[in-house]
Amino acid sequence: MEPPAPSTDMPQDPPAPRRRPGGRTARVRALVHGAVREQLVAEGYDGLTVDAVAARSGVHRTTVYRRWRDVGGLLADVLDSAADDGWAPPDTGSLEGDLTALNEEVAAGLTEDPPIAMALIAASFRSPEAAEALRRFWDDRYRRCAPVVERAAARGELPGAATDDRALLVAATAPVYHRLALLRAPADPALPATAARTAALAAGAGAFAVPG
Amino acid sequence: MEPPAPSTDMPQDPPAPRRRPGGRTARVRALVHGAVREQLVAEGYDGLTVDAVAARSGVHRTTVYRRWRDVGGLLADVLDSAADDGWAPPDTGSLEGDLTALNEEVAAGLTEDPPIAMALIAASFRSPEAAEALRRFWDDRYRRCAPVVERAAARGELPGAATDDRALLVAATAPVYHRLALLRAPADPALPATAARTAALAAGAGAFAVPG
Numbered sequence: 237m238e239p240p241a242p243s244t245d246m247p248q249d250p251p252a253p254r255r256r257p258g259g260r261t262a263r264v265r266a267l268v269h270g271a272v273r274e275q276l277v278a279e280g281y282d283g284l285t286v287d288a289v290a291a292r293s294g295v296h297r298t299t300v301y302r303r304w305r306d307v308g309g310l311l312a313d314v315l316d317s318a319a320d321d322g323w324a325p326p327d328t329g330s331l332e333g334d335l336t337a338l339n340e341e342v343a344a345g346l347t348e349d350p351p352i353a354m355a356l357i358a359a360s361f362r363s364p365e366a367a368e369a370l371r372r373f374w375d376d377r378y379r380r381c382a383p384v385v386e387r388a389a390a391r392g393e394l395p396g397a398a399t400d401d402r403a404l405l406v407a408a409t410a411p412v413y414h415r416l417a418l419l420r421a422p423a424d425p426a427l428p429a430t431a432a433r434t435a436a437l438a439a440g441a442g443a444f445a446v447p448g
Numbered sequence: 449m450e451p452p453a454p455s456t457d458m459p460q461d462p463p464a465p466r467r468r469p470g471g472r473t474a475r476v477r478a479l480v481h482g483a484v485r486e487q488l489v490a491e492g493y494d495g496l497t498v499d500a501v502a503a504r505s506g507v508h509r510t511t512v513y514r515r516w517r518d519v520g521g522l523l524a525d526v527l528d529s530a531a532d533d534g535w536a537p538p539d540t541g542s543l544e545g546d547l548t549a550l551n552e553e554v555a556a557g558l559t560e561d562p563p564i565a566m567a568l569i570a571a572s573f574r575s576p577e578a579a580e581a582l583r584r585f586w587d588d589r590y591r592r593c594a595p596v597v598e599r600a601a602a603r604g605e606l607p608g609a610a611t612d613d614r615a616l617l618v619a620a621t622a623p624v625y626h627r628l629a630l631l632r633a634p635a636d637p638a639l640p641a642t643a644a645r646t647a648a649l650a651a652g653a654g655a656f657a658v659p660g
Contacts, residue, residue: 357630407623409626410625411618413626418582419583420579420582430655434655437650437653437655438655440653442649443650
């Protein structure tokens with residue numbers, strides 16, 4: 237199970253993607269992605285240059301420039317590579333349980349050491365391409381979480397009307413992102429469950445019902 | 449009424465503070481704060497230097513260095529100055545109404561042009577002092593919002609048990625921050641009210657009750 241935070245969605249050795257040339261190309265990509273993450277954590281965005289990534293990865297700089305062009309291209313590809321993984325949301329048997337487990341993953345991603353997720357979020361404030369890639373990443377993750385809401389509806393945990401799954405999922409996870417990524421407050425071990433319970437209660441009361 | 453987003457909390461001409469020397473010192477501070485905001489919006493964090501701020505403000509650079517030391521000191525003082533204003537949360541007569549009005553202010557701050565609030569948030573990922581000042585700023589704002597929850601309790605909108613006002617306020621505002629500051633999705637005019645209704649429903653159902 238992988239979190240909707242960017243971090244652990246980018247394993248050091250990603251599984252072989254399906255529709256992309258494997259072999260050397262895939263190995264080069266994995267080496268370069270690993271170097272981007274290491275460089276970002278070690279030196280921050282200011283130390284993230286194509287040359288530094290090339291040196292750290294052992295891949296020839298001409299290759300890196302040709303394939304990724306610049307820092308924005310590197311960050312976007314690292315984030316986009318997360319879409320290749322097999323992540324699926326937790327299935328605990330209840331809406332509150334699923335949302336709690338999801339929030340635990342988000343919190344773990346945002347507080348992990350080295351802080352790759354936070355470094356990627358920070359980079360998204362500097363590079364429009366990274367910001368766009370991060371948006372795509374979160375879109376993909378929230379889309380994959382739709383079954384959490386569908387299962388809750390099937391179990392009768394939601395009112396009869398259709399539920400706006402995205403609004404429910406954002407409401408459930410936003411307090412965790414807000415506390416850790418923006419307020420930069422210390423981790424609160426109770427927050428994943430509290431935020432999940434809040435969203436589940438609101439959902440049960442019809443807060444995310446789609447009109448019509 | 450001023451938003452809990454940093455932006456409009458820092459007017460170009462702040463009212464005279466109570467316990468700080470007025471006159472020249474206050475004028476210099478206002479000039480320098482204005483220059484920090486303008487420079488941040490015009491050139492981003494990378495263009496924010498003590499020398500650039502001094503040049504833009506017309507204040508002698510020796511004065512700026514002596515009083516603010518570095519970029520972190522400048523950003524922290526700009527954010528801390530927001531604590532001097534007379535901001536109070538909206539009072540609309542209902543919890544959902546107050547939270548909606550609060551969220552409208554947050555959304556307005558995060559989407560205003562020039563994007564001062566977003567520039568300050570971006571800077572907080574680069575400067576530990578700015579991050580700490582932003583945390584203090586939000587702490588102050590959430591603290592000032594406690595009457596929203598107290599009034600709701602007095603009106604009987606909350607269950608009998610004591611309510612964790614900070615948790616309720618974070619839950620109400622977090623989706624707006626999440627969408628605009630992290631997901632960087634287009635503004636959704638319905639979100640302030642939706643997020644407010646969600647939090648109010650959850651609060652009424654006891655989601656933020658303090659045990660004991």
